[in-house]
Amino acid sequence: MSPHPHSSVIVALDFESASAAMALVDQLGPxxxxxxxxxxxxxxxxxxxxxxxxAAGKEVxxxxxxxxxxxxxxxxxxxxxxxxxxxxxxHASAGSTVxxxxxxxxxxxxxxxxxxxxxxxxxxxxxLPEIGLAPSVQDQVERLARLSAxxxxxxxVASVRExxxxxxxxxxxxxxxxxxxxxxxSGATDQVRVATPQAAAMAGASHIIVGRAITAASDPRAAFAxxxxxxxxxx
Numbered sequence: 192m193s194p195h196p197h198s199s200v201i202v203a204l205d206f207e208s209a210s211a212a213m214a215l216v217d218q219l220g221p222x223x224x225x226x227x228x229x230x231x232x233x234x235x236x237x238x239x240x241x242x243x244x245x246a247a248g249k250e251v252x253x254x255x256x257x258x259x260x261x262x263x264x265x266x267x268x269x270x271x272x273x274x275x276x277x278x279x280x281x282h283a284s285a286g287s288t289v290x291x292x293x294x295x296x297x298x299x300x301x302x303x304x305x306x307x308x309x310x311x312x313x314x315x316x317x318x319l320p321e322i323g324l325a326p327s328v329q330d331q332v333e334r335l336a337r338l339s340a341x342x343x344x345x346x347x348v349a350s351v352r353e354x355x356x357x358x359x360x361x362x363x364x365x366x367x368x369x370x371x372x373x374x375x376x377s378g379a380t381d382q383v384r385v386a387t388p389q390a391a392a393m394a395g396a397s398h399i400i401v402g403r404a405i406t407a408a409s410d411p412r413a414a415f416a417x418x419x420x421x422x423x424x425x426x
Contacts, residue, residue: 200418203227203402209236225250245275258282261292268293272300283307283335290342307339309349312371351386358395370400388418392425
């Protein structure tokens with residue numbers, strides 16, 4: 192992964208069309224080097240958008256949130272590698288066999304890292320019993336992080352609230368990618384475990400994912416610069 196601080200701020204391209212996504216990429220210019228392509232945009236635009244970003248010298252985080260049988264997950268990870276992606280996500284709750292299959296599938300692609308998604312940031316302690324899990328989110332994140340590390344994953348996706356503990360649990364050099372990042376002017380979101388870029392850096396995050404706080408800002412370039420500066424101050 193690139194050590195450049197601008198690559199540590201991943202801009203989430205949560206748009207309904209490739210044209211809208213690429214308009215933002217053009218607007219942010221060369222400083223924004225790392226983009227997340229999730230299920231919405233991938234379904235809408237297909238893999239060509241990811242290929243185009245890679246061809247333009249960008250790092251691409253394919254946020255696939257894979258949760259399938261091992262063979263299917265391995266096939267999707269290989270496809271991500273062939274696209275030139277830098278990061279791909281697999282649900283840790285899919286189990287160690289699936290996680291190991293994902294890691295093995297990524298091995299032929301030196302620049303591809305497998306992230307285990309722990310608990311999505313829209314879930315709180317009160318939500319876990321509904322899906323058959325006992326509170327707390329912290330306990331569940333720690334359990335899944337240990338599972339992912341044992342399976343050889345390169346890091347995890349978790350909220351800033353759990354990042355400090357995870358930095359002590361995970362092997363040295365593990366990636367901790369934190370969504371739910373908000374800037375001072377950010378509006379309300381459907382995420383409940385949120386934090387600022389500075390708090391993320393202080394908690395030990397290696398990367399932050401910033402979506403609507405940049406993409407819906409009146410001045411996306413200024414918002415991106417604010418995110419980079421905040422993450423740098425906390426490091």
